[in-house]
Amino acid sequence: MFQKVITTDDLDSINIAVIQALQELGIATIQHAKYCDEAFLKIKKAQMDAEPFDLLISDLSFKTDHRNEKLQSGEELIRAVKKEQPNLKILVFSIEDKNHRIKNLIEVEGVNGYVLKGRNSIPELKKAIKSIYAKDTIFVSPTIANQIGDKSLLEIENYDIELLKSLSKGFTQDEIGLQFKNNAIAPCGSSSIEKRINKLKIFFKANNNAHLIAITKDLGLI
Incomplete structure (x- = not known):
């Protein structure tokens, strides 16, 4: 012991x-x-x-x-x-x-x-x-x-977490892109960020960004 x-x-x-x-x-x-x-x-x-x-x-x-x-x-x-x-x-x-x-x-x-x-x-x-x-x-x-140990949560990357955190703070996609660029987080283009947000909404079955933030907060991701 x-x-x-x-x-x-x-x-x-x-x-x-x-x-x-x-x-x-x-x-x-x-x-x-x-x-x-x-x-x-x-x-x-x-x-x-x-x-x-x-x-x-x-x-x-x-x-x-x-x-x-x-x-x-x-x-x-x-x-x-x-x-x-x-x-x-x-x-x-x-x-x-x-x-x-x-x-x-x-x-x-x-x-x-x-x-x-x-x-x-x-x-x-x-x-x-x-x-x-x-x-x-x-x-x-x-x-x-x-x-x-939920496998679905394992599919969420650190990039997604940073993106969700920024969304939860009320940043626009352009502001998130600039923030990611300044912090060397890629991809940081507006198109890539928009596609990632849409992918997350489909993944979590969210109706909109506010719903997405609510779901991921409940899951303890942000």
Whole structure:
């Protein structure tokens, strides 16, 4: 079992519950942090002291307060930690259930597990920790595993996501084309963008652009 674990959440009640679960698993050293910067500094110091953490358990959303934090979200913490300690196992414990965000964390950011917070999430968290340690495989809450494994969603590319995000912000096709050109996103021609939007409307069976945005928001793509 993991011997040194750090948990990051800005709610005391969650930190206490997670720490208790870790103690029940027999983990020897447990530390916690309420801020992403605090967690990163602890991970960095442990690495410098040649006593690195084995596992990071982190939420994604952190409320801002009087402190000026460099790392303001779980994603930012994960990216910073991956640069500092690439082999550190990372388990996300969050209420966030948007498919695309979860898929991105697993496929792009390289997290080792994702547990959805809920009524019975602590037993599931313990199961995830055991699974990641013993099998060295990715663990995803069963309630969302089927959704992010939906083959139809796998056909949606990052280009489509950027296009949908721009549409949701009210940009016209010409404005999106200019934005894509400035950010080296291709294709950026008005004709290509129009064809892609029509393809997405057919794919999602949307009647118009507003309907398309509503559907993709419900699916958690944007």
